Structures are given as structure tokens and as C-alpha cells.
Amino acid sequence: MKSLLVFGCLMILCVSGASAQMVDRATYLKEFQQRVKYLETAYDTSQAVGFYQIAAHYKLNSNIRQADSMFVQALKVPRGDMFWMFPVIGAYLQGVDKMSPETKAVVRNAWKTYAPYRGDTENHWAMYYASLFLAAEQWPNLPGSEWYNGKSSDENREEAREYLFDWARITTTIGQGEFDSPDYFAEYAISTILLAQFAQDPQVKQLGSMLSEYVFADFAAEHLDGQYLGGFSRIYQPAVYKPLQSTASAFAWLYFGTGERTTSGWILLPALSGYELPEIIYQIALDRSKTYIHKERKRVRNVIRYGDEKNPPVYKYTYVTKDYGIGSLMGGILQPIQQHTWGVRYTYGRPYTTIFGLHPYWSGLELGMFFPEEVKTLIADVVASKGTYNNPDKWTSASPFERTFQHKNTLIALYDIDPGTTAEHINGFFPRNLEERIVDPTGWIVCKAGDTYVGWYPLQEYEWKEELETPANSLNDIGRPQLERVRETGNWRLRSHKLQNGYVVEVRSKDEIGSFERFRAALKKSVPKRTMKPGDVSVDYTSIGGEKMHFRFPDERKLNGKVVDLSRTKLFEGPFLHAEVGSQKLTMTYKNKKRVLDFKTLTVKE
Amino acid sequence: MGSWLVAILLSGVLCSDLLVAQQETVYMAVLNSRKHRLGALDNPTVGLFVSTDAGATWQHKGWTGYIRTFYSEAGLDGTIWSGCGNGVLRSTDRGKTWRITTGGDVTEVLKVKVSPSNPKTVYAATAYGVFKSTDRGETWQQKNQGFGKPFVADLLIDRSKTKRVFAATEEGVFLSSNGGDQWRFAGLQGKGVRFIAQDPKKADRLFVGTEEDGVNISEDGGKTWHPSNGGLGHLTVYVIAIDPSDSTKIYLGTHGGGVYRSNDGGKSWTQKSHGLQNPDVHALSVIPSKSNIILAGTLNGGLYRSIDGGETWQFNSQEEAQVWGLSVQ
Numbered sequence: 001m002k003s004l005l006v007f008g009c010l011m012i013l014c015v016s017g018a019s020a021q022m023v024d025r026a027t028y029l030k031e032f033q034q035r036v037k038y039l040e041t042a043y044d045t046s047q048a049v050g051f052y053q054i055a056a057h058y059k060l061n062s063n064i065r066q067a068d069s070m071f072v073q074a075l076k077v078p079r080g081d082m083f084w085m086f087p088v089i090g091a092y093l094q095g096v097d098k099m100s101p102e103t104k105a106v107v108r109n110a111w112k113t114y115a116p117y118r119g120d121t122e123n124h125w126a127m128y129y130a131s132l133f134l135a136a137e138q139w140p141n142l143p144g145s146e147w148y149n150g151k152s153s154d155e156n157r158e159e160a161r162e163y164l165f166d167w168a169r170i171t172t173t174i175g176q177g178e179f180d181s182p183d184y185f186a187e188y189a190i191s192t193i194l195l196a197q198f199a200q201d202p203q204v205k206q207l208g209s210m211l212s213e214y215v216f217a218d219f220a221a222e223h224l225d226g227q228y229l230g231g232f233s234r235i236y237q238p239a240v241y242k243p244l245q246s247t248a249s250a251f252a253w254l255y256f257g258t259g260e261r262t263t264s265g266w267i268l269l270p271a272l273s274g275y276e277l278p279e280i281i282y283q284i285a286l287d288r289s290k291t292y293i294h295k296e297r298k299r300v301r302n303v304i305r306y307g308d309e310k311n312p313p314v315y316k317y318t319y320v321t322k323d324y325g326i327g328s329l330m331g332g333i334l335q336p337i338q339q340h341t342w343g344v345r346y347t348y349g350r351p352y353t354t355i356f357g358l359h360p361y362w363s364g365l366e367l368g369m370f371f372p373e374e375v376k377t378l379i380a381d382v383v384a385s386k387g388t389y390n391n392p393d394k395w396t397s398a399s400p401f402e403r404t405f406q407h408k409n410t411l412i413a414l415y416d417i418d419p420g421t422t423a424e425h426i427n428g429f430f431p432r433n434l435e436e437r438i439v440d441p442t443g444w445i446v447c448k449a450g451d452t453y454v455g456w457y458p459l460q461e462y463e464w465k466e467e468l469e470t471p472a473n474s475l476n477d478i479g480r481p482q483l484e485r486v487r488e489t490g491n492w493r494l495r496s497h498k499l500q501n502g503y504v505v506e507v508r509s510k511d512e513i514g515s516f517e518r519f520r521a522a523l524k525k526s527v528p529k530r531t532m533k534p535g536d537v538s539v540d541y542t543s544i545g546g547e548k549m550h551f552r553f554p555d556e557r558k559l560n561g562k563v564v565d566l567s568r569t570k571l572f573e574g575p576f577l578h579a580e581v582g583s584q585k586l587t588m589t590y591k592n593k594k595r596v597l598d599f600k601t602l603t604v605k606e
Numbered sequence: 607m608g609s610w611l612v613a614i615l616l617s618g619v620l621c622s623d624l625l626v627a628q629q630e631t632v633y634m635a636v637l638n639s640r641k642h643r644l645g646a647l648d649n650p651t652v653g654l655f656v657s658t659d660a661g662a663t664w665q666h667k668g669w670t671g672y673i674r675t676f677y678s679e680a681g682l683d684g685t686i687w688s689g690c691g692n693g694v695l696r697s698t699d700r701g702k703t704w705r706i707t708t709g710g711d712v713t714e715v716l717k718v719k720v721s722p723s724n725p726k727t728v729y730a731a732t733a734y735g736v737f738k739s740t741d742r743g744e745t746w747q748q749k750n751q752g753f754g755k756p757f758v759a760d761l762l763i764d765r766s767k768t769k770r771v772f773a774a775t776e777e778g779v780f781l782s783s784n785g786g787d788q789w790r791f792a793g794l795q796g797k798g799v800r801f802i803a804q805d806p807k808k809a810d811r812l813f814v815g816t817e818e819d820g821v822n823i824s825e826d827g828g829k830t831w832h833p834s835n836g837g838l839g840h841l842t843v844y845v846i847a848i849d850p851s852d853s854t855k856i857y858l859g860t861h862g863g864g865v866y867r868s869n870d871g872g873k874s875w876t877q878k879s880h881g882l883q884n885p886d887v888h889a890l891s892v893i894p895s896k897s898n899i900i901l902a903g904t905l906n907g908g909l910y911r912s913i914d915g916g917e918t919w920q921f922n923s924q925e926e927a928q929v930w931g932l933s934v935q
Contacts, residue, residue, distance in 0.1 A: 081672070115669040118692045120714060129710065148669075149692070150705025163710040304714070304733040305757035305776050372676075372714045372733040372757070373637075373928075375817075376842060376861045377886060377905045381638070381928075 020225070020258040022286040025279050028257070032276070035254050035261075039271040042263045049074055051087035052268040058095030059272045067095060068103040075106055078114035082124050085116055085131035086190055090269040093134065093198045111135055115148040120371070121301060122178040123187035125163060130191035130208075133160035137200045161204060164195070168211055172584040172599045174311060175298035175571055178335070180222065181234040182246030186266040188215045189251055197273040203602060210597045210604060216255065216277060217588055219248060220285035221294050221576045222318050222327065225347045226252040226259020230318040230327020233301070234338040237388055240395045241429055241491065242351040256285045260350075283590045284576040288322035291512075293408065294574035297581060300334050306369045315566040317406045323347055323509040324452040328411055330566055331403035332554070336370045337382065337389055339398035342411060344507050348450025352431030352491065355447065355454050357503060359415055359426045361399035362390045392423040393493070405551040407559055409512075410543040412528075414459075414502040414553040416535065426501050428456065428494030432467075436516065437492065444523045445494070451510040453519040459530045459539060460498035467491040500532040502553075504541050513544075630895050632657040633678040634664065634909065635688065635931035636924055652927065654678045654688055656701060660893045661901045661911050664923055667701030677717045677931030681725035685742065689715030689931075694730050696743045707743030717931070719761045723768040729786060731758040736773060738786045752789030753780060762802040764827075766809035772828060774799035779814060781828055793831045794822055803846040807853040813872060815843030821858065823872050836874040839863055840885075847890035849897045857900060857916060859887030865902055867916050881919035882910055889932040903929025 023031070043056035044063075049070045057067035071091065078084055092099075092107050099107075118128050136157035144150040151159070170177075178184055192215060195208025222229040227243040239246035250264035255277045295318070299311040314334050318327035328342035343356035367382055368375035379390055388394040401417040415426055430437055436448035447454040467490065506523060513519050528541040538552035550558040557564040571579035571586075578587040584599040596605045636652040653675040655664040667686075674691025681687065688695040693708035694715050708715075714733040721727035729749075730737040735756030736749040750756045754777050764770035773780040773789060779799055781792035798817030805811035810827040820835035821843055835841065840863025849855035857878075858866040864879030865887055879885065884907020893899040900912045901922070908924035 079671070115671055115673060117671065117673045118710075118713070120674070120691055125710065144705060145703070150696075150703065159709050166710075302734075305755060308755075372716055374844065374861070374886075374888065374905065380906070 020256070020286065022283065023257075028279070028282060029276070031257055032255070035257070036271045038261070039254070039263060039268055043265075043268055050265075051091040052265045055087070055091040055094045055269060055272055058091065058098055061098065064095075064098050065100075067098075068100050071095075071099065071103050072106050075110045078110055078116075081116040082119055082127040082131065084114070085135075086127050086194065087269065089131045089134045089138075090190075090194055090272075092138065093194070094272055096138070108139060111139070112146050112148060122167070122176070123181075123184045126167065126188050126191040129160040129163040129167075130195050132156055133164065133201075133204060134194060134198055136160065157201075161201070164204065164207060168207055168599050169584065170299075170311075171211075172214070172571075172579070172586065173582045175296070175314070176218070177233075177299050177301045177311065179233045179296075179298035179314065180218065180228065180230060180316070181232055182228040182239055182243070182248040183236050183338075184234050185215065185219060185228070185246075185248035185251060190266070190269055193270045193273050193275045197275055206602050207599075210599060210602070212275065213278060213281060213595075213597055213604075214586055216251075216281050217284065217577055217586065218296075218572075219251070220256070220281050221572070221574060222320070222325065223252060223256065223258070223285045224288065224320065224322075224325050224345065225353075226256070227325075227345050227353065229320060229325035229345055231316055231329035231342050232338075232340040233298070233314075233335040235340045235396055236338065237395050240340055240343075240356075241354055241431065243345055243353055244351060252285070256282060258286070278595060280588050280590050280593050280595050283593075284588065287590070288320065290575070291319070291321045292575045294318045294320060294577070295569050295572075297569045297571050301336070301370055303369050304372060306365060313567070313569075315569045319406070319409045319507075321409075321509050321512070323450070323511065324507055326406070326409055326411060326505070326507045328404040328406045330405075330555075331399075331413070333366055333369065333398040333400050335398055336367055337386055337398075338396045340396055341398070341402060342404050342406070342413065344452075344454055344505070346449050346452040348452055349431065349433040352433050353449075355428070355430055355449075355456070355505075356395075357413055357426060357428040357456075357494070357505075358395070358397050359399035359402045359417065360392050360394045360397045360423050361401065362397070362422050366398065366400075390422070392425070393427070395427075395429060403551075403554045405549060405557045405564070407543070407547060407549060407564075408545065409507045410541075410545065410547070410549065411505040411507075412502065412539055412541060412549060412551045413505070414537050414539065414551060415500070416537040416553045417499040417501070419499060421499075424499060425495050425497045428458075428462075428503070430492040430494060432490035432492065438520070440520065440524065442524050442527055444520075446516075446520050446523060448516050453508050453510075453513070453516055455504075455506040455519070455523045456494075457504040457506075457523075457528055458494065458496060459502040459504070459528065460496050460500070460532060462494050462496035465493040465495055467493055498532065500534060500537045502530070502532075502537065502539060504528050504539065506544055508544070519544075630658070630660070630893065631680065631935050632661050632891060632893070632901065633680060633686065633931075633933045633935070634661075634889075634901075634903065634924075634929060635675045635678045637674060637676055637928040637930035638672065639924075639927045653690075654686070654701065655924075660896055660899045661891075661909070661922065668695070668697060668704050674714070675930070676715060677933070679718060679720060679933035680935040681720035681728070682722070682935075683725040685720075685725060687718040687720060687728060687743075689718040689730060689732075691715075694718055694728070694737070694739075694743060694746070705743075707739070708737065708746055711748075712737055712746060716758070717760050719763055721763055721768050722765045727768075727785075729761050729763065729771065731761045731773065733757055736761065736786055736789075749782075749786035750789075751787065752782070759799065760801050762804055762812070764809065765804065770827075772802045772812070774802050774814065776817075779828060779831070792828045793824070794819075797822075800843065801845050803848055805853045806848055806850045811853075813846045813848070813856070815846050815858065817842055821846070821872060821875075834872050837877075838866055838875040839877065840866070844886075844888045845890045847892050847900070849892050850894045851897045855897075855915070857890050857892065859890045859902060861886050865890070865900075865916055865919075878916040879919070880917065881912075881921075883907055883921065884910075889929050891932040891934050894934060901932055903932050905930075 192211040199205040296316040298314040324346035364375035367378035522544040717731040760774035762772040778794040801815040820841040840860040842861035845859035866875040884904035886905040889903030911922040
């Protein structure tokens with residue numbers, strides 16, 4: 001009863017953070033500890049049996065015998081591969097000095113008998129090797145016969161160590177592969193925080209700490225009110241149209257004090273770990289007093305076939321204000337399945353705080369670029385676990401027929417879609433809670449979302465479709481869930497069936513342009529000139545800021561008559577983050593502060 | 607057979623192991639169960655299955671759970687090798703215990719091929735190229751020199767000259783004459799090659815299955831190739847199996863068309879899919895001692911077995927599973 005009362009009080013203390021303002025360090029730490037306590041208590045008082053509850057019991061030194069019993073029970077049928085590894089080692093490390101010898105033996109035996117899959121992508125490998133490293137440190141000097149993979153403790157530790165340093169090297173030279181993922185941020189952050197807090201090897205501990213800062217800084221520079229901004233490598237529905245539902249937003253609540261209060265399990269182990277964010281990252285995440293442009297260079301996930309390069313570059317551009325952010329990837333297939341090429345996100349109108357567009361594409365060839373199974377059956381294989389992949393109404397997608405050109409808060413998207421392609425239309429998402437969605441006689445669709453105004457000029461004819469309720473049990477042709485089982489009504493889908501297509505998007509805030517009427521009047525004067533023929537898709541447009549943009553599909557971009565050379569994009573460039581390609585160094589700056597992560601020397605300098 | 611015995615004696619295995627190795631054993635790699643989702647709360651029994659009765663019954667060996675097992679085969683010393691998502695796995699105790707022999711750099715291993723002359727020499731075909739071990743998997747070296755694009759779906763070690771190795775790539779056939787140290791283009795430019803087979807009677811006679819172009823045959827050890835698709839209605843050929851006792855009898859596993867058979871050495875093909883409920887056949891094996899028994903592994907339809915040379919097929923096991931690879935030792 002006492003703990004429940006404490007939990008209730010904490011619920012009152014932990015305000016949602018809806019209007020989070022930057023606070024001084026002492027206040028931040030006090031509020032951060034309140035959020036940590038809220039999470040700890042929530043899991044400590046939970047009746048469920050799970051690794052997070054077990055970890056909370058150990059951390060709070062409560063119900064140790066019950067935690068032991070739960071641990072033994074939870075390990076009876078191990079499953080989940082690398083998603084099993086990190087909560088198990090995370091819970092173990094919380095209780096290693098408290099659990100009974102019998103419980104310890106059960107945990108140890110699980111790492112001998114359960115053989116997890118290593119996975120096939122960056123987030124899998126981060127979880128797998130971070131967990132394996134910590135486990136190998138916990139049980140040193142064991143022969144291969146004591147480990148699921150036949151390798152000794154030394155071999156496992158060294159293999160994991162080598163992978164982790166190699167991952168850091170490639171990430172800090174040519175960028176992360178599964179970059180800026182609101183839904184996979186957690187996998188990296190948990191892995192690196194566990195290393196930072198629990199690795200015994202001082203170099204790995206330091207690496208974990210620096211990588212934690214790296215991924216958080218990457219997020220912070222594109223953070224607004226609990227949301228990740230810009231284009232993303234991977235995101236799920238519904239988080240793509242309800243941004244605060246992503247796991248990154250749970251981290252934003254815990255570490256930035258923004259977004260909405262949550263008891264997401266993804267942040268429990270970091271909360272228990274004691275890891276504290278450096279102040280400068282918090283400040284980068286919160287200070288939106290000045291509008292800025294933030295650019296990044298990432299890499300495409302490993303292309304194993306049907307491409308000329310293993311990790312081609314990804315160019316990302318994000319424009320951030322205190323009211324909204326608009327960000328984009330340059331387009332094309334940069335990630336399979338869950339790419340979010342561009343989007344506007346703003347602070348008004350939770351939960352639907354976004355407008356975006358896409359070409360909902362799917363093909364065996366796309367999947368074959370990244371997965372080694374047979375291209376002719378890959379679609380069915382993927383749909384078995386990601387049911388939206390072959391749905392023409394899906395809201396995440398990469399497409400070879402899509403390209404973007406962004407300058408400040410103006411974005412042009414062009415499409416030149418081959419006939420017969422899945423699918424032969426493009427979609428735009430307009431949320432139901434817009435204050436205004438007006439179709440102006442000039443062709444502009446003019447939207448108002450609080451103090452953010454969005455203009456969308458379709459380059460071809462289109463239709464509106466209301467997003468009707470998705471049946472809870474909708475199945476596709478092989479009997480898998482067609483869409484995530486959520487019920488939504490009233491959002492709007494712009495659909496255009498022309499294969500040569502595109503649109504221009506202008507975004508302004510009240511601070512930037514004044515009234516909504518003034519924004520609308522400015523758009524009336526800015527009508528794009530277009531060419532829409534197969535193989536010849538282009539647009540010339542003078543933005544409402546007076547800048548001349550020429551964009552010809554796929555990659556001819558000119559700004560005020562000058563060619564835009566994306567290949568010059570640095571790993572990070574903006575007011576807060578700075579990193580050259582190949583440097584293995586990230587410099588964070590905020591006002592007169594500077595913090596340098598040097599992965600070559602494994603040092604942090606201020 | 608001479609080199610077979612010599613290899614075993616050189617490998618120094620015990621007599622009991624020798625006896626086991628002499629048995630005709632079929633190795634089946636079950637890649638996935640369609641019911642499985644990565645990270646989901648299920649534990650499909652997939653991976654390696656072994657049969658010692660010509661595929662009538664099977665025993666699961668090795669790791670439980672999903673580790674993306676693409677292919678397994680045994681060397682002449684009885685060592686079992688598996689190509690998996692987790693790397694190259696090795697078992698020296700007939701599948702009781704396993705060791706991942708590779709590190710984090712070797713992933714998505716599509717085939718493991720053991721030299722027919724030296725069981726210590728093993729090649730791995732992976733999504734990232736070829737890896738080779740000459741010390742029974744203790745160490746591995748990447749062998750990609752000469753490849754344009756390194757995705758290698760299959761490898762064939764020429765049994766007459768075991769330093770000659772053919773690689774099936776998305777850009778055609780590549781050949782190494784020095785055990786993988788260097789590769790050179792060896793035909794079928796631009797054709798996605800999926801599988802390479804060698805005639806059990808004529809070493810210079812080679813067959814390849816392709817992604818879109820059916821079957822190509824070489825009569826001169828890979829110097830020249832010609833298409834041979836008469837009667838072949840499905841041109842995605844995943845696998846080729848040749849009757850070791852009668853090499854004019856050849857079986858193809860195709861996408862969409864099930865099994866095709868040739869009775870004239872590959873000149874013409876006839877569809878033989880009666881009873882196959884899944885038309886995507888990715889693995890085939892002819893049982894050497896009973897060559898009327900054929901096994902066909904399908905993508906998402908499990909394993910089928912024929913006891914009349916492919917005339918009719920009966921479902922055998924692995925409901926809804928992807929049977930990715932079959933091999934016989």
C-alpha cells in the first residue's frame with residue numbers, strides 16, 4: 001500500500017512535460033530523478049512477471065526472494081533472441097549482488113543452453129554484442145562448452161568488443177546505418193547505456209558512455225517537444241502519424257522532460273542504470289529560441305546485392321523552429337520497408353502532429369537488396385512479420401521513384417513512377433485535428449495547426465479520402481494482420497494516381513510570417529511551374545521567401561541558379577553538432593560550451 | 607572412393623566415427639517456419655534435421671530456435687557444417703554440440719562447402735562474398751579478389767581439381783583456379799546465377815540454375831555455356847540435382863513450377879510436380895543408394911518426398927516451413 005501511495009504521489013509530481021521549458025542543472029537532475037523514481041515504482045509495484053519488474057525489484061532492494069522466483073520462472077522458456085539478451089543481462093546486473101546462488105546458476109545456465117539468433121542488422125548486432133560482452137565479463141574464464149555458441153568467455157568477450165569498436169568506427173566515419181529511427185533509438189540507447197554503466201573493461205565502458213552521448217546528441221539536435229524530427233530510416237505505424245508513440249519519445253520524456261509521461265519498458269533499464277545525460281545534450285534538445293538548419297550524412301543499411309555500393313550515403317536536411325520542424329532524406333531506397341522520407345512535425349494538436357507524403361512502394365527487388373532470401377518470395381516473408389509492407393495504403397515506405405529537394409522550410413517532392421509499379425499512386429497524410437484545411441483556387445492546400453501553417457501544392461490532380469476505421473482483425477491474402485490493430489477515424493489521405501507527380505510544401509510559423517491569412521496570401525503569389533512527362537519530371541518554383549528552386553527528377557537540384565551538391569554534406573553540420581566525414585569525432589556546441597567526443601583517442605574533452 | 611578413404615584416414619578420426627560417416631545421411635536445413643516472427647514469443651523448431659533412412663523420418667540436431675540456417679553438409683571426416691545467419695557452425699559430435707567458428711564479420715552464410723579432398727578446407731558462400739578456412743574452421747579468410755559484386759549464392763568445388771572453385775553470383779559465374787585466392791569471370795554475364803552442379807560422371811559437364819534464364823550447361827569445364835530450356839516453363843531455377851547412378855536423369859527445383867525432370871542429360875525438361883502442394887522448390891536431393899527416392903524442399907510448404915523418381919510427390923514434414931537446403935553424405 002505504501003508503495004502504491006508513493007507511486008500515486010509521483011504521478012502527480014511527474015507532469016507530462018507538455019510545455020517543457022529548459023531548466024537549470026540542479027532542477028533538471030531533481031526532475032529527472034523524479035521521473036526515474038516514477039518508473040522504478042511503477043515496475044516495482046507491478047504484478048506482472050517480466051525482466052523489467054525483476055530488475056526493478058533488485059534495484060529497489062524490495063521483494064528479492066520474489067524477484068529470484070520470477071527470474072527463474074521467466075527463464076524457463078527463453079525466447080526473443082537479442083531482445084531476450086539485453087533485458088536478461090540488464091536484470092542480472094541489477095541483482096547480481098542480491099540474488100540467491102541458485103538464481104545465479106539458473107541465469108548462467110540460460111546463457112549455456114539458449115541459442116539466440118544474432119540478427120541481420122545494426123540494432124540487432126548492437127543488442128547482441130553489448131549483451132554478450134557484459135555476460136562474458138560476468139562469467140569469465142569459462143570454456144566453450146559453457147556457452148551457447150561453443151566459444152569461451154574470452155572469445156565471446158573479444159568478439160563482442162571487436163564488433164562494438166568497429167560499429168563505433170563506421171558510425172563516426174560514414175554515419176549510422178539504421179539512423180534516426182524513432183522506433184529503434186531504444187535498441188541503441190539501451191545497449192550503449194548498459195555498457196556505460198556496467199562494463200568492467202574501462203575502454204568499453206568509456207566507449208559505451210561516448211556512444212550513448214553520440215546517439216542522444218543525434219536525437220537532441222532534431223528534437224522538438226518530445227518528437228524526433230525529419231526523415232527516418234525506420235518507423236512503424238502508428239508512430240509515423242502519432243509521433244509521441246515512438247520509443248524515442250519515451251526517452252525524450254525521461255531524459256529531456258518533454259513529450260508525455262510513460263511507463264514504457266524501453267526506458268526502464270536506462271532509468272535503473274543511473275546514467276545521466278550531459279547538460280549540453282539536454283540544452284541542445286530544449287533550446288529552440290533560434291531557428292536553425294541541421295544537416296546530416298548517414299549511410300544506407302548494408303546493400304548486399306542489386307547495388308553498386310555497400311553503404312551509399314544518405315543526405316538529410318532538417319529545418320527547426322520552436323513551433324515546427326520539417327526534415328527530409330533525399331529520397332530513393334535508403335532502407336527497406338519502414339523509411340520515412342520526409343515530414344513536417346509541429347507542437348500543436350497531439351497526437352496527430354504531422355503532415356507528410358510518400359509513394360507506397362514494395363517489391364521483391366527492394367527487399368533483395370537487403371535480405372539474402374529469394375526475391376520472388378521475400379514479400380510474403382516480410383509481410384508475415386510486417387503486415388503493412390504490401391499495403392497500398394501504408395504510411396511508411398522507401399521508393400526508387402521518389403526524390404526530394406529541401407531548402408529551409410520549403411520542400412519539393414517529385415515522382416516518376418514506372419507503369420505497373422506497386423503502387424501507382426502517391427499519398428499525403430493530413431491529420432484530422434488541423435484547424436484549417438482549405439483548398440485555395442490557386443491550387444494550394446493551406447493548413448493551420450496552431451501557430452504552424454503548412455501549404456501543399458499538388459502538381460497533379462488528386463482526390464481526398466477519409467481514413468476510415470481500420471477493422472481490428474483485417475487480414476491480408478496470407479492471413480497476416482493488414483495494418484496495426486488501431487482504430488483511427490477522421491484523418492485525411494490525399495491520393496493522386498498520376499505516375500509523374502509531385503508537390504511543393506511550404507511551412508511557416510506565426511512568428512515567421514504573421515497571420516494565417518498573410519501566409520495564404522503569400523502562397524497565392526507562388527505557383528510552381530511544372531513538367532510532368534515520363535522521364536521528364538521537373539518543377540521550377542520561387543519560394544515565398546523569394547528563393548528560386550529548380551528540381552528535375554531524379555537528382556538535378558539548383559538553388560538560385562547554383563547546383564546543390566549533396567555530396568559535400570558533413571556527418572553533422574548545424575549550430576549544435578559538427579563532424580567531418582571520416583573524422584571519428586563529434587563536436588557539440590551550445591553557446592560558450594563545447595564538448596568533443598573523440599573516438600580515435602576514446603576521450604571526451606570540454 | 608580412394609580419395610574419400612584417404613581423407614578420412616588423414617583426418618585421424620576414430621573407427622567408430624568412420625563407420626558413422628559411411629552411412630548415407632541426409633542433412634536438411636529448415637530456414638524458417640512461416641509462423642515465426644523475429645523477436646516474437648515463439649520458438650519454432652527449425653534449423654538442421656538429419657535422416658538416415660532416405661528422408662522417411664527426421665531427427666532435429668543442433669540449436670533450437672531460429673538462427674537462419676540456410677544449408678548444412680558434412681565433410682568426409684564426419685564434421686557437420688551449417689551456414690547460418692549467425693555464421694558458420696561446426697559440430698564434431700554428430701550434431702550434439704556446436705561452435706560458431708566465425709566472428710561478427712561473417713553473417714548470412716548461404717552455403718558451406720567442404721573440399722572433397724581435404725575435410726579441413728571449407729568454403730562459405732555469403733551475402734558478403736566468399737570466406738575460406740584451411741584449418742577446419744579455426745580461422746577464416748575473406749576471398750573476394752576479382753568479384754565485382756560479392757553476393758555469392760552457391761559454390762561448387764570441382765571434384766577433379768579441388769583448387770578450382772566456381773561461384774554463383776548476381777553477375778554470372780566466377781571461377782577461381784587457386785582455391786579462391788583470385789576470381790575471374792567465367793560466363794553468363796548479367797545473369798543471376800543461383801546454383802551450380804557438376805555431372806557425377808563427367809567432371810567437365812556443369813549445370814547452372816539462374817534467376818530468370820533457366821538452365822545453362824557447359825561441356826568444357828565452364829569455358830563456354832549454352833542455355834538448355836526445352837520444355838522448361840519456369841525459368842527461375844533454384845536448384846539442380848543429378849542422379850549419381852544415371853547422370854542423364856536430372857531434376858530442377860523452380861520458382862512457381864515445382865520440379866522438372868530431364869531424362870536426356872538436360873536437353874529437354876518435363877514438369878514433374880504431381881502431388882506437390884507448393885510450387886517453389888528450393889532444395890532437391892537424389893538418394894544415391896535408392897535413386898528413385900527424391901526429396902524436394904519448398905519455400906513455405908515444407909518437405910516433399912517421391913519414391914518413383916519424381917512422378918508423384920507426398921508431403922513428408924515441416925509444415926509451412928522453408929526447406930532451404932538439402933545435402934547427402
